[in-house]
Amino acid sequence: MLTYMRSRLIVKVGRTYRLVRTADIDCMETEGNYIRIHLGRRSYLIRQTMCGMERELDPRCFVRVNRSTLVNVERIKELRAVGPRRLEVVLEDDRSWGWSRRFRGNLARLVHSSDAGRTFSEEE
Numbered sequence: 001m002l003t004y005m006r007s008r009l010i011v012k013v014g015r016t017y018r019l020v021r022t023a024d025i026d027c028m029e030t031e032g033n034y035i036r037i038h039l040g041r042r043s044y045l046i047r048q049t050m051c052g053m054e055r056e057l058d059p060r061c062f063v064r065v066n067r068s069t070l071v072n073v074e075r076i077k078e079l080r081a082v083g084p085r086r087l088e089v090v091l092e093d094d095r096s097w098g099w100s101r102r103f104r105g106n107l108a109r110l111v112h113s114s115d116a117g118r119t120f121s122e123e124e
Contacts, residue, residue: 005058011037011044020044022057026075026091030068040093063110065089066100073110 009020026038030050037044054064062070071089079099080088087099087107099107 006056009037009046011046013044018044022061023072023074025062025072026093027069027071027095028053028062059109063106064103065097065106066103069097071097076110079107 007022009022009025011018011020020037020039024039026040028038028050029036031045033047033049034045035048035050035053037046050064050068050070054062054070057070061073063073064070071091075091075093076089077092077094078090080090080096082088082098085101087104088096089099090096
């Protein structure tokens, strides 16, 4: 079975539409019925559900860390243990979110698919 994964998104900016490469996206956060897409200092708002977006993106490239956040795996700097059962994901630009227990299964997928050059530790 062939599954199509998006490599670009179309975002509306005023009266124009821009093509955004998914590889350039740092993370996505929900804002009501919209998703805020973050690319460095820029951000775009699109009308889409988080579940729908998650299904359209390559799971090797994006991981859902909680109900309202998807992050680009290549932007993850570290994972931190912030308590006996709490884990936090930190991006290269130091933005961070709690990794909810509901989406912890995604952590196992992330660790098993990470290349040898990246290490994730609960020690800090």
